[in-house]
Amino acid sequence: MSIAIVLGTRPEIIKMAPMIRECQRRGQDFFVLHTGQHYSYEMDKVFFTQLELPQPHYNLDVGSGSHAEQTGKIMSGIEKILIKEDPDIVLVQGDTNTVMAGALAASKLHIEVGHIEAGLRSFDRNMPEEINRVVADHISDYLFAPTETAKSHLLKEGIDDAKISITGNTIVDSVYQSRDIAERKINALTDLGIKPKEYFLVTAHRAENVDDRARLKEIIKGLELINKEYSLPVIFPMHPRTKKMIQVFGIEFDGIRAIDPVGFLEFLQLEANAKLALTDSGGVQEETCILGVPCVTLRDNTERPETLEAKSNLLAGANSAEILKGTKHMLQQGNGWKNPFGNGNASKCILDFIAIT
Numbered sequence: 419m420s421i422a423i424v425l426g427t428r429p430e431i432i433k434m435a436p437m438i439r440e441c442q443r444r445g446q447d448f449f450v451l452h453t454g455q456h457y458s459y460e461m462d463k464v465f466f467t468q469l470e471l472p473q474p475h476y477n478l479d480v481g482s483g484s485h486a487e488q489t490g491k492i493m494s495g496i497e498k499i500l501i502k503e504d505p506d507i508v509l510v511q512g513d514t515n516t517v518m519a520g521a522l523a524a525s526k527l528h529i530e531v532g533h534i535e536a537g538l539r540s541f542d543r544n545m546p547e548e549i550n551r552v553v554a555d556h557i558s559d560y561l562f563a564p565t566e567t568a569k570s571h572l573l574k575e576g577i578d579d580a581k582i583s584i585t586g587n588t589i590v591d592s593v594y595q596s597r598d599i600a601e602r603k604i605n606a607l608t609d610l611g612i613k614p615k616e617y618f619l620v621t622a623h624r625a626e627n628v629d630d631r632a633r634l635k636e637i638i639k640g641l642e643l644i645n646k647e648y649s650l651p652v653i654f655p656m657h658p659r660t661k662k663m664i665q666v667f668g669i670e671f672d673g674i675r676a677i678d679p680v681g682f683l684e685f686l687q688l689e690a691n692a693k694l695a696l697t698d699s700g701g702v703q704e705e706t707c708i709l710g711v712p713c714v715t716l717r718d719n720t721e722r723p724e725t726l727e728a729k730s731n732l733l734a735g736a737n738s739a740e741i742l743k744g745t746k747h748m749l750q751q752g753n754g755w756k757n758p759f760g761n762g763n764a765s766k767c768i769l770d771f772i773a774i775t
Contacts, residue, residue, distance in 0.1 A: 419446075419447065419506045419507065419772070419773070420447040420448065420449075420503070420504075420505040420506050420507075421441065421446060421447065421448040421449075421505060421506065421507055421508075421509060421772075422448070422449055422451060422499075422500065422503060422505040422507070422508045422509065422524075422529075423437060423438060423441075423448060423449070423450045423451070423509050424451045424453070424496065424508055424509065424510050424516060424517075424520040425450070425451070425452055425453070425510075425511065425516065426452065426453035426454060426455030426456070426480075426492065426514055426515070426516030427455050427456045427514050427516065428456065428462070428465060428682065429512065429701050430511050430512055430514065430516065430517075431452075431462070431465055431466070431469070431471075432469075432589070432592050432596070432682055432701070433511050433512065433534070433535065433587075433588045433589050433592055433701075434450075434509075434511050434534075434588070435469050435471055435588075435592050435595070435596070436588045436591035436592050436595060436764070436765035437509065437511075437534070437588060437765045437768065437769075438450060438471055438472070439471075439595065439765070440765040440766055440769055441769070442472075444769065446769070449475040449476070449503060449505070450472070450474040450475055450476075451474060451475065451476045451477075451478070451496065451499055451520075452474035452476065452477040452478070453477075453478045453480055453492045453495065453496070453516045453519075453520075454477055454478055454479040454480050454481060455480060455481075455488065455492065455514060455515060455516045456482070464681075465681065465682070468599075468603075468681055468682070468683055469596065469599065469682065469683070470599060476499050478491070478492065478495035478496070480492055480495065485515060485546055488515050489515045489518065489519045490519075492515060492516055492519035492520070492523075493519040493522055493523045496519060496520055496523040496524075497523045497526075497527065500523060500524060500527055500529060501527065504529075505529060506529070506530065507529065507530040507531070507532055507559075507560075507772060508520060508521070508524035508529055508530070508531050508532070509531075509532045509534060509768075510531065510532070510533055510534065510554060511533075511534040511535055511588070512534070512535050512551070513535075513538065513547035513548070513550045513551035513554070513721075514547070514550060515546075515550060517533070517550055517551070517554050518549075518550040518553050518554050521533065521553070521554040521557050521558060522553070522557065525557045525558075530559040530560070531554075531557060531558040531559050531560070532558060532559065532560035532561075532562060532768070532772065533554045533555055533558040533560070533561050533562065534562045534588060534768060535562070535564055535568075535587060535588070536551075536554075536555050536558065536561035536562055536563050536568065536572060536582070537555065537561065537563040537564075537565075537567075537568030537569055537570075537571045537572045537582075538551055538564075538568055538571075538700075538721040538722070539551070539552075539568075539571045539721055540719045540720060540721040541719070542719050544626075545626075547721075548721070551721075552575075555572060555575070555577065556575070556577065558581070559581060560581060560583070560771065560772065560775070561577060561581050561582045561583070562583055562585045562764075562767075562768050562771070563582055563583065563584050563585070564584070564585065564586055564587035564759055564760065564764070565584065565586075565587075565724050565758055565759065566584060567723060567724055567727075568584075569582050569584055583767070583768075583771045585760070585764045585767040585768050585771070586759055586760020586761065586762075586763065586764040586767065587704060587759040587760055587764055588764045588765055588768075589701065589704045589705060589708065589759065590708055590757070590759050590760045590761065590762045590764060591762045591763070591764050591765050593686065593705055593708050593709065593762075594762045596682065596683060596686055597686060597687075597690065599683060600683040600684075600686055600687050603683060604683055604684055604687065605687070606680065606683075606684040606685075606687040606688050607687065607688070607691055609684075610653065610677070610688075612651060612653065614691040615691065615692070615693045616650055616651075616693065617650055617651040617652070617653050617692060617693060618641075618644055618645075618648070618650060618651070618652045618653065618692060618693055618694055618695070618696065618745075619653050619688050619689060619692040619694075619695045619696070620641060620652060620653065620654040620655075620674075620695070620696045620697065621654075621655065621657070621695075621696075621697045621698070621699050621702055622634075622637060622654075622657070622660055622697070622698050622716060623657040623659060623660055623698065623699065624698045624699075624717070625659075626717075627698050627716060627717075627736060628657075628659055628660045628663045629663060630736075631667045631669075632736075633736035634660075634663060634664065634667060634669060634736075635667070635669055636736045636737055636738045636741075637716055637736050637738075637741065638664075638669055638671045638674070639738035640696075640716075640734075640736075640737070640738035640739075640740075640741030640742055641654070641671070641673075641674050641696070641741070642671060642672060642673050642674065642738075643738055643739075643741070643742040644696075644741070644742055644745050645672075645673030645674065646673065647742060647745075647746075648693075650693065651675050652673060652674045652675060653675050653677065653688065653692075654674050654675060654676045654677065655677050655678065655679050655680050655685065655688075656676045656677065656678070656679070657679060658679070661676070686705070689702070689705055689706060689709055689711060690709045690711065692706075692711055693712075693749070694711065694712045694713070694714065694745060694748055694749060695711055695712070695713045695714070696713070696714045696715075696716060696734075696741065696745070697713065697714075697715060697716060698715065698716045698717050700720070700721060700722055703715055703720060703722045703725045703731050704722060704725065704759060706725075706730060706731070707722075707724075707725045707728060707730040707731065707755070707757055707758070707759065708757050708759060710730075710753045710755075711730075711753065712730065712731075712748035712749060712751070712753055713725065713730060713731040713732075713748070714731070714732060714734050714741060714744040714745055714748055715731055715732065715733050715734065716734060716735070716736055716741065717733060717735065717736075718733065718735045718736075719733070720733060724758040724759065725758075727758070728755040728756060728757070728758050729751065729755050730753070730755045731748075732744050732747065732748060
């Protein structure tokens with residue numbers, strides 16, 4: 419069996435890394451196709467090197483654009499490569515335009531599709547990611563659900579139970595494997611002059627937050643309140659889009675240490691040692707849950723309800739008072755939850771499932 423692993427963003431590289439390693443370990447016939455959805459392939463080369471992964475066999479370097487323009491470019495590029503390579507199955511992960519385009523291109527060529535991290539739902543169709551994940555789920559032949567909750571969403575939408583396998587989430591595999599690599603290569607805390615559990619970590623990049631002046635201003639105000647309340651650094655690796663919009667909106671801030679974006683290994687170390695993380699990222703909600711770090715999510719909903727049920731995370735929206743209140747609650751509660759995303763064997767389970775079906 420030959421496998422095409424299609425990815426296009428850095429979160430996809432992180433979550434597909436264990437799949438690539440497991441394919442290598444098994445001597446599996448596979449190739450990696452990088453669409454370059456968010457970054458240029460040249461910028462991502464170092465990312466593959468840092469995670470000790472082979473460089474992709476193909477790259478489309480599609481770059482940014484409107485959803486329709488980007489999706490169309492990805493579909494066209496993927497189709498050509500799939501016709502050339504003729505794999506038995508295409509694997510996609512998550513909810514990006516790359517995922518939907520990859521699944522559509524393969525399905526129309528009558529190539530089987532496996533959707534890793536299937537069944538996640540925010541139930542908010544205003545989010546383009548929600549549309550992408552729903553479409554991918556309904557045209558996939560194999561649905562690798564990370565949890566029982568995700569599987570229940572698929573069954574309620576009429577998807578055949580025989581197509582679904584609960585595998586856990588490959589992010590657990592990736593966190594475990596990447597922490598080992600990070601320990602050998604870097605010391606992010608020393609580089610920044612901070613100590614374990616004596617700082618807060620922040621990420622914010624979603625359009626609904628950073629493109630909305632009122633929401634972004636409230637988030638910044640909430641971070642300032644946390645700095646004043648706890649007298650600890652608030653470390654904010656600032657996404658280029660966020661930095662740009664803060665400048666456009668003329669938002670000033672105090673007590674927040676904005677730094678350039680960091681690599682995944684550096685970020686993982688910062689996450690693991692943070693007192694608490696504040697984020698609008700789905701991946702960070704999962705990673706902090708796995709690492710035992712309290713999380714406050716700067717959104718009104720989440721497609722990771724398991725983190726809310728485990729009590730590793732709560733929703734604070736973009737209200738400064740709620741952000742501070744949520745931070746206090748999470749710190750008072752402690753971190754005795756159980757990780758709901760699996761034991762780090764998701765990549766093995768996925769390949770085993772493909773092999774026997």
